[in-house]
Amino acid sequence: MSGAAPIPVEGTVRRAAPLSESFRELGLLVFILLLCGLFQLGNHNFLTLGNIRDLLTNTAILSILSVGMMMVILTRGIDLSIGSIIALAGMAASMTVSAHRDIHPLLSILEGVAVGTACGALNGLLIARFNVLPIIATLGLMNVIRGGTYLLSGGAWVSSYQMSDGFKAIATGKLLGVSYPILIAVAINLAFVYFIDHTRTGRRIYAVGSNPDAADVSGIPRRRIIWLVYTIMGALSGLGGVIWAAKFASAQSDSAVGFELSVIAATVLGGVSIAGGSGKVSGLVLGTILLGILNNALPLIQVSPFWQMAIQGAVILAAVLTNVLVKRNNQRSALQRRVI
């Protein structure tokens, strides 16, 4: 594996991003704008303040989770269990709320995060400590957790009338006209930028992903980093689960089935390389917004919802392949520069 990714680790040395990488983000931005123009032509209600706010609120959970997924994929991993963790955390929080209606919403959020953290830590334990392949460990836990949610709830739903207004306000409440999920997502993305770009642990995540052996040799606690990454992913899924339950005002044991695919898609669209070690938050945000548009706006221009899955898959594949081609092009031009 030749690591062409910029990996400033634990130092102040920072290479300017290669031109094509910022070009990639520019391309993504242009594509989003084109898409918006197209949707606006198809339906004049697309670019209204209300619709954009709805779209962003619907994309908030995706954005929160894609932050975690970016870290996981940076370490060359993958997490398929997040859809199940969303269901379990949402179910646990909603069941507590239905039993004790006067519980503070913040405590519900805390409960969901705690449940998610526990699940994520289990993922991390299997992967970092016992060397189970990420896809196998998370595929296994995906089913264990999904089944666990079913057993916990006995197959029953927690419906809207069983939830307190405070709980539902987690998703519907607004501050200065901006809904809470958007605020939470923005806060998490900002915290993430600081964490991944400006702290030692954050840079170590890149190091572990771009060259695990080198990371080991240079004394980075690789296993602990990997464990941490899956635990954070779990915590964010737990948070997402509570927002999910509050937003749909119902918790079911089959909530968020297949949502992991959307999250992975958004992350990969954002230019986070599946080979690990490269990807930027700015790209991630653009990728998430693009996927949010694809997920929410297709019905507005009379595209059958049954096409949504195929289109989403095709877009993921195109993004992944473009990524590879851009990288190859980079390496080739770097090679040519060296010869001359």
Next chain:
Amino acid sequence: MERTIRVDRPWSWRSFFLQWEWLLVLIFLAVHVVNSLLSPYYFNADTFLQTPMSFLDKAFLVLPMTMVIILGNIDISVGSIVALSAVLMAVAYNAGLPMPLAMALCLAVASACGLLNGILMTRFKELSSVIVTLATMIIYRGIAYAILRDQAAGGFPAWYSALGWDSVGGIPIIVIAFAACAVVFALLLHRTSFGRRIYGMGSNLTASRYSGVRTDAILLTVSVLTGLMAGFTALFLTSRMGSTRPNVAQGYELEVIAMVVLGGVSTSGGKGRMAGPLLAVFIIGFLNYGLGLVNIPAQVLLVILGLLLILSVLVLNLRFRDRHPRTPPATEIAGP
């Protein structure tokens, strides 16, 4: 690191009985004992002949998946290939295509899906098989949804449903078909140079390429075989259900991968035999049947399946780690 050369160790009782497959045989027997305790009607010849009809459809996928995992890859698009080929077969039949041709179309579409996976993997070697098949998994099922929406398609001729339900000489057709496929795959993997090269590629892809193995051709072949077997699964599954929907075979990839891993095939590639996954098919199949007898919900089976997957990987990892540090003496490396 990994040894690619077959080493003839002196035969000993200890190493013979320390094989993973014996553990599987014990589990297999334990499942039957537990099932017989659970239900007095369980233990008779009918159970053993008729029950496999209900779980052998997905077992066709276990055969190529064993090869895929020995190669060090993974394929999570198989369930979607089953859905897409089944849906296209049903739609083509309802549009007037004769049933035998529709069945051929099903196999052809499934093989083409496998081929596309293979082409993507060989053309874009930087991508892991996980991400390629993840993308195609969404695309294939997405196309199935786009074609059939939330409808079901069926109305097949009577002889077609006999495929999944009838027996020849007391043995169900699906059992005969599966046995034939299993023999072919076992021979391919263990008795041909093609099979040896799969092990070689799984242990060390670069070394295989440098020693003149046409790695791309082998990867493509395995991918097409995976697609073809998904087609067989689609044929038998649809035959048993009588109609098909875009959401059939959801989660098959987990069950199939779990069976292969439980069968002792290492997810890091290059290790494992066909016998293990075959035993695992029957263990999980009969376990499922037994749980059904005592009305345990399907979700519990999900939990058990997930736990089995993780536990067998854990045990296998520990087992191989113990063996790892031992470097073989020079005489052993000479090999055949």
